Amino acid sequence: MYFDVVAPYQDILDPDTRESLGAIERPKTRVKIIWVQEKLSLASTYRIREVNVGGKPLLGEFSRLLMPPKWVKKHDTFRITEEAGEPLDEKESLVKVGDTVVQVLPVAEEERV
Numbered sequence: 001m002y003f004d005v006v007a008p009y010q011d012i013l014d015p016d017t018r019e020s021l022g023a024i025e026r027p028k029t030r031v032k033i034i035w036v037q038e039k040l041s042l043a044s045t046y047r048i049r050e051v052n053v054g055g056k057p058l059l060g061e062f063s064r065l066l067m068p069p070k071w072v073k074k075h076d077t078f079r080i081t082e083e084a085g086e087p088l089d090e091k092e093s094l095v096k097v098g099d100t101v102v103q104v105l106p107v108a109e110e111e112r113v
Helices: 062-066
Strands: 002-006 010-013 020-024 027-036 041-045 048-052 071-075 100-103
Touching: none
Parallel strands: none
Antiparallel strands: 002 027, 002 100, 010 020, 027 041, 048 071
């Protein structure tokens, strides 16, 4: 089973009138349940993404410009990714006891491990 851990509802304001357009829950991260007991479940992050930790064109030290890219796989952590819009403040992005979770169905093939 897959779940989104979400931040409390956040008001969305019209940029011109400052009128409230409604409220949304912003996802902190997505987890899958990996262990279940009668009154307890254990969840883990599971998404893997490739990150370039090698040469970076036009950035950093000159020697890094000459290095070939080095792609490594990294697991997402309990932090929000920027694809969900503006990142949450660090204090808001931590997953805490009592946070709301919402079951997510179905999970796209590229997200499965």
